[in-house]
Amino acid sequence: MIKVKKLFKTYKQGVDIVVAVNNACLNIKKGEFVAIVGPSGSGKSTLLHLLAGLDKADSGEIIINNTDITKLNNEEMIIFRRENIGFIFQFYNLLPMLSVKENILLPALLSGKKTNAYEKIINDLNIKDKENYLPNDLSGGQQQRTAIGRALINNPKIILADEPTGNLDSINAKNIMKLFKHYNNLGQTIIIVTHDLRLAKMATRIITVKDGKIVKDVKNVKAHN
Amino acid sequence: MLKLIIRNFYENKKTSIVFLLSIIFSSMLIFLITLLFSAVHKYLLNEAIKNTGDYHVKIKTDLKNYENFSVIKNIKWQDDKVLITYDNIYDVYKLTDKLCKKAKCAEIEYNDAYLSLYGISKNENLLNTLKYLIIIVLAIILICMVFIIYNVYKILLINKYKQIGLLQSIGMTLKELRFMLLFEAIIFSLLGIVVGFIISLLAILVLITFINNSFKIDISFALNIKFLFYAFVFLFLLILIICFIPFFKAKKISNLKLLNMNYTYKKNKSFKNIIIFLSYLNYKRSKSHYKSVIISLVIFIVLSSSFNMFLKYGEEVINNYVSMPSYDAEITVLENTDEAYKLLDSFASKNSSKYKIYETCKTKININRENYVDKGPNNLNLYIIEGNNYFINEANTVITKDNRIYKENKSYFKKEISLKVNNKTLSLKESKNIPFGFENILTKDNLLIGINNINDICTPNLTLFMKSDEVNLEKKLKSLLKEDFDLYYINAKEGKKIINNIILSVKVFLYSILVLTFLIGVSTIISSAYLSMMYRKKEFGLLKSIGLTTKDFKDMITVESLYITGKASLYSLLLVLGINVITNSVINEVIDLEHFSLIKPFLCTSLISLIMIRIIMRMCYKRIEKTSIINLIYNDNI
Numbered sequence: 082m083i084k085v086k087k088l089f090k091t092y093k094q095g096v097d098i099v100v101a102v103n104n105a106c107l108n109i110k111k112g113e114f115v116a117i118v119g120p121s122g123s124g125k126s127t128l129l130h131l132l133a134g135l136d137k138a139d140s141g142e143i144i145i146n147n148t149d150i151t152k153l154n155n156e157e158m159i160i161f162r163r164e165n166i167g168f169i170f171q172f173y174n175l176l177p178m179l180s181v182k183e184n185i186l187l188p189a190l191l192s193g194k195k196t197n198a199y200e201k202i203i204n205d206l207n208i209k210d211k212e213n214y215l216p217n218d219l220s221g222g223q224q225q226r227t228a229i230g231r232a233l234i235n236n237p238k239i240i241l242a243d244e245p246t247g248n249l250d251s252i253n254a255k256n257i258m259k260l261f262k263h264y265n266n267l268g269q270t271i272i273i274v275t276h277d278l279r280l281a282k283m284a285t286r287i288i289t290v291k292d293g294k295i296v297k298d299v300k301n302v303k304a305h306n
Numbered sequence: 307m308l309k310l311i312i313r314n315f316y317e318n319k320k321t322s323i324v325f326l327l328s329i330i331f332s333s334m335l336i337f338l339i340t341l342l343f344s345a346v347h348k349y350l351l352n353e354a355i356k357n358t359g360d361y362h363v364k365i366k367t368d369l370k371n372y373e374n375f376s377v378i379k380n381i382k383w384q385d386d387k388v389l390i391t392y393d394n395i396y397d398v399y400k401l402t403d404k405l406c407k408k409a410k411c412a413e414i415e416y417n418d419a420y421l422s423l424y425g426i427s428k429n430e431n432l433l434n435t436l437k438y439l440i441i442i443v444l445a446i447i448l449i450c451m452v453f454i455i456y457n458v459y460k461i462l463l464i465n466k467y468k469q470i471g472l473l474q475s476i477g478m479t480l481k482e483l484r485f486m487l488l489f490e491a492i493i494f495s496l497l498g499i500v501v502g503f504i505i506s507l508l509a510i511l512v513l514i515t516f517i518n519n520s521f522k523i524d525i526s527f528a529l530n531i532k533f534l535f536y537a538f539v540f541l542f543l544l545i546l547i548i549c550f551i552p553f554f555k556a557k558k559i560s561n562l563k564l565l566n567m568n569y570t571y572k573k574n575k576s577f578k579n580i581i582i583f584l585s586y587l588n589y590k591r592s593k594s595h596y597k598s599v600i601i602s603l604v605i606f607i608v609l610s611s612s613f614n615m616f617l618k619y620g621e622e623v624i625n626n627y628v629s630m631p632s633y634d635a636e637i638t639v640l641e642n643t644d645e646a647y648k649l650l651d652s653f654a655s656k657n658s659s660k661y662k663i664y665e666t667c668k669t670k671i672n673i674n675r676e677n678y679v680d681k682g683p684n685n686l687n688l689y690i691i692e693g694n695n696y697f698i699n700e701a702n703t704v705i706t707k708d709n710r711i712y713k714e715n716k717s718y719f720k721k722e723i724s725l726k727v728n729n730k731t732l733s734l735k736e737s738k739n740i741p742f743g744f745e746n747i748l749t750k751d752n753l754l755i756g757i758n759n760i761n762d763i764c765t766p767n768l769t770l771f772m773k774s775d776e777v778n779l780e781k782k783l784k785s786l787l788k789e790d791f792d793l794y795y796i797n798a799k800e801g802k803k804i805i806n807n808i809i810l811s812v813k814v815f816l817y818s819i820l821v822l823t824f825l826i827g828v829s830t831i832i833s834s835a836y837l838s839m840m841y842r843k844k845e846f847g848l849l850k851s852i853g854l855t856t857k858d859f860k861d862m863i864t865v866e867s868l869y870i871t872g873k874a875s876l877y878s879l880l881l882v883l884g885i886n887v888i889t890n891s892v893i894n895e896v897i898d899l900e901h902f903s904l905i906k907p908f909l910c911t912s913l914i915s916l917i918m919i920r921i922i923m924r925m926c927y928k929r930i931e932k933t934s935i936i937n938l939i940y941n942d943n944i
Contacts, residue, residue, distance in 0.1 A: 135851060135935040155931070156855055163853030174848050174939060178587040190580040191853040231852065 082270055083109040083132065083239065088141035090127055090293075101127040102138070103293035109286075111238075114265040115272045116284035116301075124293040125274045126171075126243050132272065133168045133241045134158040146238065163192045167232030171244035173224040175216040175231070181223075182212040185230040192235060202230045206260070222253035229260060233269075240264065242273040246280060258283045321458075324833045326498050328458045329545060331826055332451035333502025334509070336537050339444060341510040344530035347423065349523065354420045361389035362398045362421065365406070366413040377401050387413065395424050442888060446612060450605045452544060454830050457598045458837070459548050470553065483553065491549035495542050503538075581858055584849075585865035596870055598834040599919070603874035606827025607911045608881045613820045614907035615889060622899055624809050633743050633771040634658075635779050636796040638666070642766050646791055650770045653786055657779060661772035662742045665692045667764035669727065673753075677723040686753045688727065690763060691741065693756015697723060699736035700748055718750065725755070727763050743771025774799075831915070832922055839926035846930055847938025856931070863923045871916040875908075882908050 085107035092099045101124040109115055117125045130136040132143060134150050143150050145165065153161060162168070167188075175184045185203065189196045203209050206226040216224055225245060232240055242261070246254035258280050265271050265285075275281050282301060289297035354360075361380075366387050380391040392401050398421060402414065470483060514525050639646050642665055654661035667690040675681065699717045717736070725732045734755055744754050760766050776782070780795045846859070854862075886904040893899060930938065 130936045133851075135939075136937075137934060159850060159853055159855050162851070168851060170939070174844075174851075176845065176848060187580075188852045191858065 082111040082113075082146060083107065083272075084142070084144040085132070086142040086144075088128070088131060088143065089139045090124075090131060090136070091139055092127075100124075100293045102131065105141070105293075105295055107288070107295065107298075109270065109272065111270055112265070112268055113270055113272075114261065114283075114285045115270075115288060116281035116286070117272065117274045117288045117290055118276065118278060118281045119290035121276065123290045125290045127293075128290065129241055129243050129272065129274045133166055134162050135168070163188060164235065165238050167235065167237040167240045169225075169228050169232045169240070169242040169245050171247045173216070173221075173228045173248075175224055175227055177216050180213050180215055181208060181219070181227045181230075184216070184227055185234055188231060189234045194235065196234060196236075198234060198236060202233050205263070206230050221248050222250075222256070225249060225253070225257060226260075229257070233264065238270060240269055240271045242271070244274055244276070246275065246277065254280060321837060324837060325455075325458050326494060328455050328830070328833070329494060329498025329541070330502045330505070331829070332455055333499045333537075333541055334506045335447060335826070336451060336541065337503050337506035337534070338509055339447065340530070340533045340537050341506060341528075342513065344528040344533060345510065345514055345525050347530075348528040349525040351420075351423050354417075354423055358417055358419045359389065360420060361391050361417050362395060363390050363402050363417065364388070364413075364415040365390065365402070365411045367406075367409050367411045375405065387415075395421070396426055398426065442885070442892065446609070446885065450609060450826075453601050453605055454826075455544065456548055457601045457830065457834055459551075467555075487549055487553050488546075491546045494549065495545040498545070499538060499541050581861045582865055584854075585862050585869060596838060596866075599831070599838055599870055600874045600877070602827070602830040602834040603871060603915045603919070604878045604881070606824075606831055607874065607878035607908065607915060608885070609823040609827050610820070610911040611878070611882045611904045611907040612885050612889075613823050614911075615886065615902050615904050617817065617820055618902045619893060619899060621813065623897070624813070626899075630802055630806075631743075631746050631798045632773070633660075634774050634797075634799040634802070635770075635772050636743065636794075636798055637770040637772070637783060638794040639768045639770075640792040640794075642768055646768055649786060649791075650768060653783055654770055654772045657776045657782065658772035658774040660742070661770060663768060663770045664741070664743075665760050665766035666690065666769040667760065667766045669764065671725060671727055671753075673725065677719050677725075679718065679720055682718045683751055685751075687751055688725075689744065689747060689752060689754045690727070690760055690766070691744075691754070691756050692758070692760045692766070693741075694758050695732065695734050695756065696737040697734040697753060697755040698738075698740055698744075698748060700738065700740070730763055732757060732763075743769075828918065831918055835919060835922040836926055839923055839930070843930055843933070843938045846927070847933075847935045850935050851939070859927055860924065863927060864920060867916060867919040867923055871912060871919055874915065875912040878912070879908060 085105055088102050088105040088107075090100075090102040092101050103124070105128060117128065119125045127136070131138050132145075134143075134153070138151055141151065145161075148161065150158060150161060176187070179187065182199070182203075186196075186199060189199075203212060206229060208223055208226050208230070211219060211223055211227075216227065219227065225248070229242075229245070232242075240261075245261075246257050249257065254277070261271050261273065262283060271284075273284065281287050285301050287297070287299055287301055288295055361382065364384070364387050377393050377397070378390055379393045382389040390402075390405075392398055394401075398416065402411075402416075405411070406414070511527065514527060517523070518525055637650065639650065647663060650663055654663070669688050669690070671686055671688045672684055673682070673686050675684075697719070699719050699721075719736065721736050723734050723736075725734065732755070734757075737756075740748065741754070741756075747754065757763060780797065783793070783795065849859075882904045886902075890901045894901075
């Protein structure tokens, strides 16, 4: 499903050049629930952004369902992401002038697709009673669930989540992870970035990143079971 | 503290520069108007003193021992009248009344020409009306300046709240915060106002030189300290208030809320089309950047339309009320001999493209009222030329009556008139054919007649009117005629040049104001639109991340620009109509002019606004497009 070959990404930080992703190679199969862990500044979020096409790599390949996204231009990437990827940001990044319902439905409206999935998603997320509220009126957990709903509405093949529980309390964090587990059980490929090892253990595969390099890649047998 | 402020300035360089520029612009315009007003006022005062003197009132009185009247500054005797100058010009009427209770007064004559320059003439005269017109223009400019400065600052407000929240949360007290904001306000205002003042000084020197050269007058630079002080204080207080607004508002809000400050949104209705829906929502934000853009557009449309109207009025005054002679030279020889005629004829045929020689006399006559259709002056200047017993029944002139300026173009006389000139009665029929050269003399006080035996009435001179491109005509003529003839030479070309210069200067001045207002309007729109787009980078990044394509963005921008311009045009229309009505009625008090409608310039400027906004938004979007989505979402600073 996802093949990453010799991926390289650098940033300029003042006069220094920081290597954020250093020669990463990865293979993720359909239906996997992958957690990318690592210390702060290790490059895990950068890797996720590159997988989502939100940033451009300096070199390397990212092949998703036989499409090398590094070769796509901006427009093609937007359309590809719209149809194949659902991205969840750490700080929710909902559109503040849209209600919960409108935020969730927006990707479907933009892609022009008719969807019946809204009711099921909003019930699964347990925010049906908040569907007409604006993001400023919601709690962190509710906003994050809205963001998850927005990522799911187009039934994407892959869900990428960057620190989805980073701003939540432990109970809400656990609930969010359970949601991911639920959707993974339904067949969705999920890749999350987290610094919380306890939550990472709910994934079926844990990839550890350090100084831009993948240093460990293990199957989490317990989670499988 | 200073380090923090300077650091803040550099971190938000673009917005700080835009804010500073808006202060400089506003200061420059206000100071320029103040300095121009002072210079013109000084010139008019000097002219009034030259023409009528600087006394306040002239009275026929038996006033003695005026030294006992402490309010009198100066007193001069002129024949049997006394010219009084008081200590306080503003009490002239009150003091004169007081004086005349103590001394016998008659024939009280106030020096209106001088008093009106201090705004205290009792008569409703031109200058008073001009004063109202200037006040309207100043008011428009001042209000616009306030909006321009505040407009830009509004865009910075959210960041300011966050900054205040952050500083308070790490321990800055209210007193220290107040000091920091005061310091910021002082730096911005000092920099902006001083630079604006310096630019206005340079501009006024250039303007005065230009006016003096074109009008051949002598306006000098005048620094009215009082006006400048008021202008400085006004601007300084304005900037101070603007810089302190977030402080006063933030005092009522908790630290946490300040840190998480964002725009508040209202629930809005939905549209089927997602692009229109998103555009509508962006436009309807309650505390959005679009208000600033809308205000900029309103200022631009109102200023451009209004000054377009002033330009048209100026052009109409020039076209209708400034008349150019049809000839370049007028030569009068005090002799009517064949020799003189031949010489003039030979001279004119060689040196001009069009000419005519007349036998002419000029005298004054009393005219019988029965000759008038309605009524007219009893005494006229009579111009007599050789012709077939006709008179020109047309007065085509500018007159001032009851402090209003009229353009007259009417026939005063009956179709046939009878005049007594030098004991000879003349019966004359009207003619509409105005002889070449005499167009400019046809006023209510002048009458031009042609009679077939001019020598029976008077001893005529020879007058030559000629059009010529030759230089040194007078020299050539004098060398031709030598000392044999007495002649008068009027160089109408020189006068034409001055009139042309006046016309050109007025047009240049008006067009310059129009261009200046256009530029100010455009720069305000660009700055506010640019800033508002830049502050939406995160929103654009988000929309791109969930699937909004470039085409969708372009459509969204088009719809948004239609919303913005539509709203701005609606507000502007109300203001423009108001200004149109007020200006027309003020001008109508003074001069007889056709009324101008502001609808055409309003529509043009609205269209220009729409095109401008769309271009700016598209250009800003192109810049944003080059940035990766992640940088757009996570890097808020512009």
